[in-house]
Amino acid sequence: MTDAVTTRDQPLIAIDVVPMSFSATEGLRVATARRPYDPYAGHQALPGVLLFPAERLADGAQRAMRTKAGIGSDSVRHLAQIGAFDGPGRDPRDAAISIAFVAVVDASGHPDATAIGPRTAKPATEPSEPRPPEAAPAAVWRDPAQAEPGLPFDHDRIIAAALEHARTRLWRDAALTRALLGPRFTTADAARLQTALTGTAPDPGNLNRALRTNAAILRSDDPAPSAAGRRGGRPPVTWTWRA
Secondary structure, three states, rough: OOOOOOOOOOOEEEEEEEEEEEEOOOEEEEEEEEEOOOOOOOOOOOOEEEEEOOOOOOHHHHHHHHHHHOOOOHEEEEEEEEEEEEOOOOOOOOEEEEEEEEEOOOHHOOOOOOOOOEEEOOOOOOOHHHHHOOEEEEOEEEHHHHHOOOOOOOHHHHHHHHHHHHHHHHOHHHHHHHHHHOOEEHHHHHHHHHHHOOOOOOHHHHHHHHHHHOOEEEEEEEOOOHHOOOOOOOOEEEEEOOO
C-alpha cells in the first residue's frame, strides 16, 4: 500500500526592517521609503524583501535596507530581530510571514525627514516581482509620532513592535543603547532618548544615579558631539562606554 502524499503551499518569507536613529538635534526617528512597484506602488513602507532560498535572515535585512532605502551596511550600528508577523491578509499577493528587524542607523548619515532624494543603491529584482525603476526615493526619516498612519501590509504594527523592543531594552541591552546614543553622550542626551521611547521625562536624580551606577559606562572628560559649541555655564556631564 502506498501512502498518499499531501502537498502544501508554503507561505512566502519576507524580511521587513525598521530603520531607527537618535540624535540630540533630531531626536528619535524611524524611516520608510516609497514602494516603486505593486502592491501599494507609490506608498511609503518599511524596506522589505522576499528572502532568497539560500539567504540568511540578517543578510536579507541588509539587502532590504540597501536596495529599498539606500541605507548601506556601513551606517548600521546595530541589527536585531524583533519577531515574526503573520496573518492571512497581511500581503495581498500571497500568504506571507514577515521576519522583522530593527536597525539602528548612524543619524549623521541620513537626510532631513522632509527631504526625498535619489537612492545611492540600484534596486534589486525581487523573486516573482518586476524590476523596479532605475531611480527610486531614498529613506524618509520621521518622528515616530508623525509617521504616516495606515502603512501598507502590517508595517504600523511592526514599527510599534520595534519601538517597544527599544523601550524595554534601553540600558538593559548595552549594544542597542550604545548604538542609539553613540560612543559619547551627555546626561541630557540620555534623558531625551528615554523621554522619546517612554513618553515620560525621567526624574533627573534617578537618571543621574542610574548612570553613575551603570557598569557599562563611565564618566568622560571629553565633550560629547551634542555639547560642541556650547558657551557659558557648567559643561554638561559626558559619558562614554567601557571597552
